[in-house]
Amino acid sequence: MKREQRIKVALFLSSLLTGFYIVAKLDFRSTMAIEDAAVQSEEYKEIIGERNV
Numbered sequence: 001m002k003r004e005q006r007i008k009v010a011l012f013l014s015s016l017l018t019g020f021y022i023v024a025k026l027d028f029r030s031t032m033a034i035e036d037a038a039v040q041s042e043e044y045k046e047i048i049g050e051r052n053v
Contacts, residue, residue, distance in 0.1 A: 001009075
């Protein structure tokens, strides 16, 4: 392999890994946000339920 080809392959692989990292981080954040929203809605239902009693 020529030196230029090695550099191109290394840049491609590093950009690919960076892309996977960003996607994984965003996916983790959205999962956490969904779980937080579910917990808040449960707490909200409990508060409303106490008022209706």
